[in-house]
Amino acid sequence: xxxxxxFLQIKNLNVEYVTKEETVHAVNGxxxxxxxxxxxxxxxxxxxxxxxxxxxxxxVLQEPPAVLKEGExxxxxxxxxxxxxxxxxxxxxxxxxxxxxxxMTSLNPVMSxxxxxxxxxxxxxxxxxxxxxxxxxxxxxxxxxxAERYDEFPHQFSGGMKQRVVIAIALxxxxxxxxxxxxxxxxxxxxxxxxxxxxxxxxxENNTTTILITHDLGVVAEMxxxxxxxxxxxxxxxxxxxxxxxxxxxxxxxxxxxxxxxxREDVEWLSPIExxxxxxxxxxxxxxxxxxCPKATEQCRSCQPDLKEITQGHKCRCHFxxxxxxxxxxx
Amino acid sequence: xxxxxxxxxxxxxxxxxxxxxHAVDGVTLDIxxxxxxxxxxxxxxxxxxxxxxxxxxxxxxxxxxxxxxxxVTQLKKNxxxxxxxxxxxxxxxxxxxxxPRYTVEDSIKESLMMSGxxxxxxxxxxxxxxxxxxxxxxxxxxxxxxxxDGGRRQRVGIARALALxxxxxxxxxxxxxxxxxxxxxxxxxxKKLQQEQNLTxxxxxxxxxxxxxxxxxxxxxxxxxxxxxCSSKELFHRQYHPYTKALLSAIPSVNIxxxxxxxxxxxxxxxxxxxxxxxxFAARCNYACEKCHEPQKxxxxxxxxxxxxxxxxxxxx
Numbered sequence: 211x212x213x214x215x216x217f218l219q220i221k222n223l224n225v226e227y228v229t230k231e232e233t234v235h236a237v238n239g240x241x242x243x244x245x246x247x248x249x250x251x252x253x254x255x256x257x258x259x260x261x262x263x264x265x266x267x268x269x270v271l272q273e274p275p276a277v278l279k280e281g282e283x284x285x286x287x288x289x290x291x292x293x294x295x296x297x298x299x300x301x302x303x304x305x306x307x308x309x310x311x312x313x314m315t316s317l318n319p320v321m322s323x324x325x326x327x328x329x330x331x332x333x334x335x336x337x338x339x340x341x342x343x344x345x346x347x348x349x350x351x352x353x354x355x356x357a358e359r360y361d362e363f364p365h366q367f368s369g370g371m372k373q374r375v376v377i378a379i380a381l382x383x384x385x386x387x388x389x390x391x392x393x394x395x396x397x398x399x400x401x402x403x404x405x406x407x408x409x410x411x412x413x414x415e416n417n418t419t420t421i422l423i424t425h426d427l428g429v430v431a432e433m434x435x436x437x438x439x440x441x442x443x444x445x446x447x448x449x450x451x452x453x454x455x456x457x458x459x460x461x462x463x464x465x466x467x468x469x470x471x472x473x474r475e476d477v478e479w480l481s482p483i484e485x486x487x488x489x490x491x492x493x494x495x496x497x498x499x500x501x502x503c504p505k506a507t508e509q510c511r512s513c514q515p516d517l518k519e520i521t522q523g524h525k526c527r528c529h530f531x532x533x534x535x536x537x538x539x540x541x
Numbered sequence: 542x543x544x545x546x547x548x549x550x551x552x553x554x555x556x557x558x559x560x561x562x563h564a565v566d567g568v569t570l571d572i573x574x575x576x577x578x579x580x581x582x583x584x585x586x587x588x589x590x591x592x593x594x595x596x597x598x599x600x601x602x603x604x605x606x607x608x609x610x611x612x613v614t615q616l617k618k619n620x621x622x623x624x625x626x627x628x629x630x631x632x633x634x635x636x637x638x639x640x641p642r643y644t645v646e647d648s649i650k651e652s653l654m655m656s657g658x659x660x661x662x663x664x665x666x667x668x669x670x671x672x673x674x675x676x677x678x679x680x681x682x683x684x685x686x687x688x689x690d691g692g693r694r695q696r697v698g699i700a701r702a703l704a705l706x707x708x709x710x711x712x713x714x715x716x717x718x719x720x721x722x723x724x725x726x727x728x729x730x731x732k733k734l735q736q737e738q739n740l741t742x743x744x745x746x747x748x749x750x751x752x753x754x755x756x757x758x759x760x761x762x763x764x765x766x767x768x769x770x771c772s773s774k775e776l777f778h779r780q781y782h783p784y785t786k787a788l789l790s791a792i793p794s795v796n797i798x799x800x801x802x803x804x805x806x807x808x809x810x811x812x813x814x815x816x817x818x819x820x821x822f823a824a825r826c827n828y829a830c831e832k833c834h835e836p837q838k839x840x841x842x843x844x845x846x847x848x849x850x851x852x853x854x855x856x857x858x
Contacts, residue, residue, distance in 0.1 A: 255721070256690050256720050368810075398584055398747055399583070399748075399749070400787060400791045400805075400806045402791065403791040403793075403803060406793070425720055425721060426793065428792065428793030429793045430795075431794060431797045432793045452797065455795065466722060467795070468725075469724070470721055470750070471725075471728070471751050471754035471755075472750065472754075472795075473749065473753060473777070473789075473792055474794075474796070476774075477754070479729055479732070480728055482722055482725035482729060483722040483725075486678070487720075
């Protein structure tokens with residue numbers, strides 16, 4: 211992918227949460243590119259730094275304690291991190307929007323759902339009140355909620371409907387980049403199926419570039435064109451959906467698939483990844499996965515592997531991933 | 542296989558200003574000793590209420606629960622404490638099920654001390670064992686719930702339930718808050734404990750791949766009623782109820798080559814307040830007809846496979 215085609219490009223993003231007692235290394239040198247209209251799945255466990263990446267892109271990290279140490283976030287070639295706060299306000303909600311994980315808490319309980327959608331529209335468009343309301347009603351209809359429910363409050367809606375309201379808010383200004391943080395995690399499977407169908411349809415129609423943050427590999431298989439597996443604040447494997455799902459190369463990715471209960475296979479025991487994700491205040495030296503890795507060697511304990519391309523577009527951060535050229539430890 | 546728990550026509554209605562919520566409505570079910578009964582359904586289907594009634598956190602409105610040949614719906618206060626040592630629950634929401642002012646250690650130690658079987662030193666020792674068992678780092682011993690992520694909080698909940706070595710555990714979505722790699726550890730752990738201590742589980746979840754993995758038998762619920770029940774193998778091999786079919790087809794699969802034909806249901810779960818007689822799924826069902834508005838009976842469609850749908854045979858031929 212050449213520089214021009216990349217719609218979103220993240221370069222060497224580093225985010226820490228600094229408190230008096232300790233420093234949490236949340237995101238450690240994350241780089242990726244995304245073409246216009248593609249859906250990228252950011253997969254990882256709790257605390258892997260997925261949400262921090264999304265929040266950094268939208269610049270809604272809570273600072274302090276968060277500190278954006280270094281990195282560039284280029285949206286259509288423009289570095290978002292250099293924009294002053296007033297300018298980023300025009301980007302937020304219009305060019306980049308976010309669906310937060312928990313629909314129960316991301317809506318304002320004392321504002322009608324309609325006016326919460328209208329708020330975004332009025333903020334970013336110079337149109338009359340009536341037009342704003344009309345547009346907000348249209349958005350409600352788009353996500354499958356009758357416009358008559360415009361004046362109702364969040365508590366009158368079910369979880370699935372609330373999440374659809376959140377999606378309507380996120381899509382109200384037809385954003386170029388949508389950050390969906392676990393959009394269906396709080397929902398039931400049949401409702402999840404409805405919401406995923408809706409997101410797919412909207413992605414097709416508006417060609418919205420999407421980053422889907424999830425821990426559900428099934429949802430990724432369903433929705434994404436590209437996948438990046440995040441572990442301890444680093445991308446450990448990335449590539450097309452087919453690359454990662456059919457040819458998982460990093461021991462962590464392999465472990466994730468092994469740990470998943472399968473619906474079409476019978477296994478007596480699951481193969482969990484031993485141990486726990488590392489403490490982000492005290493990350494291990496070398497490969498961050500080595501304490502849990504069945505294949506770890508001395509090299510893994512002392513030397514941090516790079517994210518290397520193993521086949522066209524398929525990258526893996528492991529000393530032992532098969533690759534075209536040989537590589538030695540630089541240290 | 543001896544039955545540990547027999548549930549007979551169990552009902553739980555909640556009174557609200559708008560009418561009676563039929564949370565659990567006439568559920569009849571047997572749970573075999575040393576086995577896992579999986580309860581599947583969407584939020585609001587009454588699966589958690591069912592679990593809570595079983596450990597007597599809610600009074601039932603009607604019906605019987607026979608636990609070890611004793612009707613526990615009629616227990617007196619003193620017997621209740623004894624009963625609770627045998628039947629425990631792991632709660633769904635790790636955010637609200639822990640006392641925010643108790644440290645991890647206090648939370649786990651509490652039931653040990655309450656039981657009167659442990660002195661302080663022994664209780665602390667056991668607490669440490671339990672923490673190791675569920676994978677909480679010793680350094681978090683004095684942490685408060687707000688310092689823990691959802692996954693770790695749930696582990697504390699699991700440790701609490703395991704503390705008194707119960708016979709029967711209601712697991713109410715115990716792994717929903719955990720990451721896959723950790724979820725697999727906990728599922729294996731629950732399974733291992735079951736084999737070692739001959740535990741009986743009622744495993745409530747909305748995650749069908751989890752329930753398939755852990756359960757011997759499965760019961761599918763919809764709006765307070767049992768719609769289909771049979772062995773786990775049988776259910777994933779053949780479903781009769783239209784709701785079960787839709788539910789199974791909605792699971793996102795990691796297999797990117799073989800996509801299942803998804804049945805996307807119309808609408809959402811209807812209100813459980815003063816429901817009309819008849820099949821409660823009828824409003825969303827593609828096969829609904831006149832007969833569906835009459836009360837449905839649980840029918841045995843094949844050996845040990847029960848379905849509550851009058852058209853089950855018809856639409857599956």
